[in-house]
Amino acid sequence: MPILDEILTQKLQILEAKAKKRSIIPSVREDGVFVLRGKNRLVSFSCNDYLGLSFRPEVIEAAVKATQKYGSGAGASRLITGSNPLYEELETLLAKYKKTEAAVVFGSGYLANIGTIPALVGKNDLIIADKFSHACIIDAANISGATLLRFAHNNINHCRMLLEENRKDYQNCLIVTEEVFSMDGDLAPLHELEDLAKENGAWLMTDGAHSILSINNNATVKMGTLSKAFAAYGGYICGSNILIEYLKNSARSLIFSTGLPPAVIAAATAAVRILLDEPEIAGKAMENARMFTTILNLPEAQSQIIPLVLQENDKVISASSILAENGFLVSAIRPPTVPENTARLRFTFSSLHTEKQIEELCNIIKKQGLV
Numbered sequence: 518m519p520i521l522d523e524i525l526t527q528k529l530q531i532l533e534a535k536a537k538k539r540s541i542i543p544s545v546r547e548d549g550v551f552v553l554r555g556k557n558r559l560v561s562f563s564c565n566d567y568l569g570l571s572f573r574p575e576v577i578e579a580a581v582k583a584t585q586k587y588g589s590g591a592g593a594s595r596l597i598t599g600s601n602p603l604y605e606e607l608e609t610l611l612a613k614y615k616k617t618e619a620a621v622v623f624g625s626g627y628l629a630n631i632g633t634i635p636a637l638v639g640k641n642d643l644i645i646a647d648k649f650s651h652a653c654i655i656d657a658a659n660i661s662g663a664t665l666l667r668f669a670h671n672n673i674n675h676c677r678m679l680l681e682e683n684r685k686d687y688q689n690c691l692i693v694t695e696e697v698f699s700m701d702g703d704l705a706p707l708h709e710l711e712d713l714a715k716e717n718g719a720w721l722m723t724d725g726a727h728s729i730l731s732i733n734n735n736a737t738v739k740m741g742t743l744s745k746a747f748a749a750y751g752g753y754i755c756g757s758n759i760l761i762e763y764l765k766n767s768a769r770s771l772i773f774s775t776g777l778p779p780a781v782i783a784a785a786t787a788a789v790r791i792l793l794d795e796p797e798i799a800g801k802a803m804e805n806a807r808m809f810t811t812i813l814n815l816p817e818a819q820s821q822i823i824p825l826v827l828q829e830n831d832k833v834i835s836a837s838s839i840l841a842e843n844g845f846l847v848s849a850i851r852p853p854t855v856p857e858n859t860a861r862l863r864f865t866f867s868s869l870h871t872e873k874q875i876e877e878l879c880n881i882i883k884k885q886g887l888v
């Protein structure tokens with residue numbers, strides 16, 4: 518019998534040889550933008566807590582109070598006894614934020630996508646997704662059993678062509694895109710996609726995991742996460758009352774997975790409320806990203822995510838470690854997270870970064886000849 522550990526050792530060696538092996542490093546987050554690694558305190562440009570809300574006193578207090586009142590865990594699936602009353606307020610606020618009739622919260626963004634897509638399309642249906650769609654959208658498509666076709670990134674003409682050639686062969690069709698692309702920071706042409714969907718009798722689903730500004734669109738299915746700008750954990754779908762009712766009855770990742778801990782629901786609720794009350798914090802994160810692209814003469818920031826593509830894996834790893842030696846945490850993003858030969862530094866900006874931190878970061882990037 519083959520010995521599992523021997524086979525896995527070989528596989529790990531192959532990853533190592535391609536500079537693709539990853540490791541999980543303990544990281545203590547402090548004050549919203551710092552990360553402690555070993556003895557080093559780094560300014561992080563790699564967290565998705567874009568609005569610094571995971572350190573806001575109101576958010577933390579809400580989590581503590583909810584734990585004291587309701588205990589630490591949900592105890593069951595939401596369909597059994599795990600649907601804490603705190604969900605109601607959160608879902609109402611999310612529907613308001615996304616301007617839809619209703620919302621439903623899942624255990625994570627990943628679970629929202631892998632539960633929702635297979636609930637809506639199946640064997641005789643077609644999914645047309647942007648080439649750069651997040652891994653969980655692709656996983657969801659595979660689970661659904663629908664035919665998956667992918668259009669070149671943000672290429673509306675290619676999407677139209679795929680629809681023209683294939684739509685007629687399938688019963689239902691779902692077009693899926695991210696609103697703000699997680700590894701590129703660019704924006705999807707949502708209005709054009711909306712029109713295409715309408716013209717071709719397809720439904721549009723948008724993944725807004727990285728959206729910090731409420732992007733106006735009329736997608737039929739709007740997905741988002743509570744794990745990034747909303748400083749907690751969980752995912753959600755917004756849409757019509759009927760869509761949400763149906764998902765509660767058919768999304769397997771909702772039905773067969775435990776509800777969120779009360780602390781997480783309360784923290785997310787506090788965070789959504791803060792963003793609705795203080796939309797300017799999202800503007801501040803954008804301003805910081807724009808300051809970075811201006812100083813470095815890069816194309817103007819479209820979002821709070823800025824990639825610097827260095828292509829080769831080893832080059833990006835060494836750039837990341839030089840930045841770390843200088844006090845900045847910027848993760849090296851490599852395939853399969855991004856396409857081959859597009860390894861990159863991915864900078865994420867927070868509303869809490871200071872001008873001084875951004876200027877110092879830019880100085881080092883220039884000095885190292887990374888731009």
Ligand SMILES: *Cc1c(COP(=O)(O)O)cnc(C)c1O
Nearest residue numbers: 625626627651699726742744751
């Ligand atoms: C992070 C992310 C998800 C998954 O969300 P989690 O809440 O972290 O599971 C889904 N889609 C995109 C585009 C993401 O970046």
